Amino acid sequence: MHAASLLHLLQFASPSLPIGAYSYSQGLEAALESGLVKDEAGAGVWIAAHLMQVVARFEAPVCWRLMQAFAARDAEAVRFWTEHFIAARDTAEFRAETVQMGYSLSRLVLDLGVADEPLRAILQAVSEVPLPTAMAFAVAALDMPHEEALLATLFAWAENQVLACVKSVPLGQVAGQRLLLSLRPQIEQAAAVARQLQDHGLSNWAPALSLLSMRHETQYSRLYRS
Template sequence: MLQLDITIITTSMLIRMGIATNMSSASLSRLLQLASPMLPVGAYSYSQGLEWAIESGDVSNINTARQWIGDVLSTYFAHFELPILLRLYKAWQQMDGLQIQYWDEFYQAGRDSSEALAETRQMAYSLLRLQRDLATWPSQIVLLSGSLQQPAFPTVYSVSALCWEISDSDMLHTYAWSFLENQVSAVMKTVPLGQVVGQRILSELAMILPSLVEQALQLPDEDIHNFCPALSIAGCRHETQYSRLFRS
């Protein structure tokens, strides 16, 4: 089977998860800001197909919720989201507009439902607007980002991490953690599950994140794929779900 009450990440939690141990205080603060559920990108309004899995009965308790979310992380995230996020980060490092455009288009082509595509564009728009309001990006980054038409969320997320002096591995870990946290939040609201159960899922699945990050760091281009049929089906069926709380 394919299968957060939202939690503020603390410094000690990040250290236990194996990240943020060699960062400056400023970069650590930026990392926490990027990971925080207070980041105004609207991530809380999306379930990425999980709501349909709950409606269909595939996810109904702690075990099936943990299985679904864990499978999405290990099957989809480790082979698609995280490797592309890494390549976008490196392309921004080199200020390589062609590579940024290529991986942005590659990623968007892999968002295989209309809701999934709308989600990544909306979150990218919100984060891009936030960064322009904060005015923390160098002028050359602002200029290059202005040339992108409807970029994907990883495209804007990766350059945000770069400008805030967050390392590529810490960025990947934080991105995966944010997804995990939002998925647990969605399942707690919709099944519903209690707060302690939600924290148990978070604690258990957080332990696999370091290995997923390492896998993404080593994955060659030819092995990047979004093949995760149950997730694709859930996303497509959510588009016609009669009653729903989430936008995907």
């Protein structure tokens, strides 16, 4: 990978990217409140299951398709997968999260002035921009390699989940790093699944996670947005 591409990946996978990822737990805080996650081992099981059963089978494959669509300047494919992703957000919390972060990331890329006019036109034709669309737009604008960008996106998701556990389980910093390191095989596997999965195989069926997200919307004490 060229140095410029690597540096772009490091920048856009960083938790310091100002899109608000740190303020969401994706159902994890409700799982903590319910006692489903209590310690480092339980956190590892939870994050790995969420990664492989939901992210790898729906969110990452959609992001992969959007990267290809932007690269091909295929506005219809961008519109289709964007609308498909938003329609699949099955709680108000999950929908608000992806739209808020997608808006923030897309505005950031537009304000940086790194996207050409055809790319900007494709993005601006979409009424609402979820996070996968905004990330794919950034990948195209900065000419990042798709496979590495997908891995970076998955790593950023896992890192955010681990940071939530560090703050809320709570776990120590060393335990958090140990947990993140242990997730490397699952992150690689999730990327492979996302690249290979056919359209008919996409699924975000996770009713327990959806119920936890709904519960989090009215949870009395919480650190994360709903």
